[in-house]
Amino acid sequence: MLQILRRFNWTWFGLLISDEDYGRHAARSFQADLAESGGGCLAYLEVLPWVNDVAELRRIVSIMKKSTSRVVIVFAHQSNMLNLMEEVKLFWEHIFQCKFDSPGIEVGEKERLCTGNEVLRNIETEFLDLSNLRPEYNVYKAVYALAHALQDMMQCVPGSGPFKGQSCASLQGLEPWQVKF
Template identity: 80%
Template sequence: MLQILRRFGWTWIGLLISDDDYGRHAAHSFQSDLAQSGGGCLAYLEVLPWEKNVAALQRIVGIMKKSTSRVVIVFAPESNMLNLMEEVKRFWENEFQCKFTSPQGELLDGAASESLCTGNEVLGNIETEFLDLSNLRWKH
């Protein structure tokens, strides 16, 4: 994994792990190797819930959205990722007022009047409180 990071010059990384021995061990090993190599830093480390906990998933999506990291490494089984991907899909469709299609090319969620999401939409082009830098006063 570190060779891939080095190859692409990725130094600011998000890490998602499963809440089990595999996820915790992978995170510990990855962080240790990353520190020893001096090849990068973690922007965040989040534990994916096993169940479809919408509040926890929305919190994680919010952290990913706020982060300046554009690389996310995941040490988790597919079942953990499916719930997160569904939440990301909802976020994307809501922010860009578009809908994704199924693998067969059919509109998902029956929204024929919406434009299609391309995946090339740019988060920097949306106006959101997470990206608003106009009111950066220090609070004590």
């Protein structure tokens, strides 16, 4: 999975998992490999419900819509995904004012069929308004700065550090109040 992410230069992604051993193990393994490789960051990690919990699915879809990540990695069984995909389908139909052709569902005269090739750039909606991202961007920059500072601390060589006597900071001695943005 990490090779695919690297191949496409995807560094910001969401992770959906099933609520059982497969999903939890895959998430732990993926996060460990991700941390080791430094190949990206998780925008969110959500656990898909086994049952058709519409409120929970809508909450997850809402998180996906609000996220700036456009890549979603899924470690789940097909049965977990079907209900989520139904919620995404409903969102798509609402945004583009179209209907997907389904057996037993007739499209009215004034309705149009969804093709799946609709372009979000052409739609104006609050879900896709990226004009006011200042708070989110500031958080992104702060996390990015912290990550780089921690990486620099870990790579510091005693005798050539930036502190008195060319010493290095100790990650074990780091206190939360010392990390200021």
